[in-house]
Amino acid sequence: MKAKQATFTISTAKPGQQPPATLPEIAFAGRSNVGKSSLINTLVGVSGLAKTSRTPGRTRLLNWFHVEPPRGKPLYFVDLPGYGYAKVPLSMRDSWRPLIEGYLRDRPTLRGLALLIDARRGAEDEELDFMAWLAELGIPVLTVVTKADKLGKSKRKPAAQAIKRALGLDHQPILFSALSGEGIADLWRAIGKLATK
Numbered sequence: 001m002k003a004k005q006a007t008f009t010i011s012t013a014k015p016g017q018q019p020p021a022t023l024p025e026i027a028f029a030g031r032s033n034v035g036k037s038s039l040i041n042t043l044v045g046v047s048g049l050a051k052t053s054r055t056p057g058r059t060r061l062l063n064w065f066h067v068e069p070p071r072g073k074p075l076y077f078v079d080l081p082g083y084g085y086a087k088v089p090l091s092m093r094d095s096w097r098p099l100i101e102g103y104l105r106d107r108p109t110l111r112g113l114a115l116l117i118d119a120r121r122g123a124e125d126e127e128l129d130f131m132a133w134l135a136e137l138g139i140p141v142l143t144v145v146t147k148a149d150k151l152g153k154s155k156r157k158p159a160a161q162a163i164k165r166a167l168g169l170d171h172q173p174i175l176f177s178a179l180s181g182e183g184i185a186d187l188w189r190a191i192g193k194l195a196t197k
């Protein structure tokens with residue numbers, strides 16, 4: 001299962017540069033190295049699409065992708081810069097928070113955010129802080145456990161359950177692996193639900 005079509009649209013540093021707010025949007029966020037680029041590429045079925053977010057100079061920008069999902073209407077995927085570069089809680093370096101906050105607060109077409117958490121790390125202080133912040137902003141969150149293949153089969157559901165408990169979620173996080181393809185259909189379904197809310 002993959003997107004019918006997916007293309008890179010633009011990288012932005014300021015609201016004025018953002019595409020017109022005409023399509024529903026799903027944002028993707030997570031600690032750097034969580035597997036965000038791999039997840040986006042695997043989900044849409046275009047290898048290398050999200051690597052633009054890691055080319056020098058683009059790591060601090062919002063990266064927009066125009067996506068025609070397997071079912072339903074076109075949307076934007078918005079790849080947010082990864083956090084976790086410094087060791088302070090939330091590791092909100094000076095530029096990260098205002099950039100992300102400006103987007104999350106003011107974008108009328110934002111339907112929800114997929115928060116990616118590494119299966120082997122689980123939810124840490126940064127995810128707890130981020131979740132609290134998202135709740136304050138009233139943004140629906142979809143939690144995804146990445147690199148599920150790195151855990152033995154019997155450990156995957158318990159890991160998802162632990163994240164659910166730690167973050168006080170009302171939904172079971174989706175187990176995802178870019179390597180095996182686990183979770184792709186579940187994730188598309190969840191994105192579809194968010195996008196049409």
Ligand code: GDP
Binds near residue numbers: 031036038039146
């Ligand atoms: P990003 O910094 O969040 O965009 O992370 P990347 O997608 O670049 O992935 C970071 C590292 O994790 C790379 O070495 C990937 O090959 C690896 N990785 C990403 N997804 C998976 C996965 O599902 N399974 C495994 N085993 N490794 C993964």
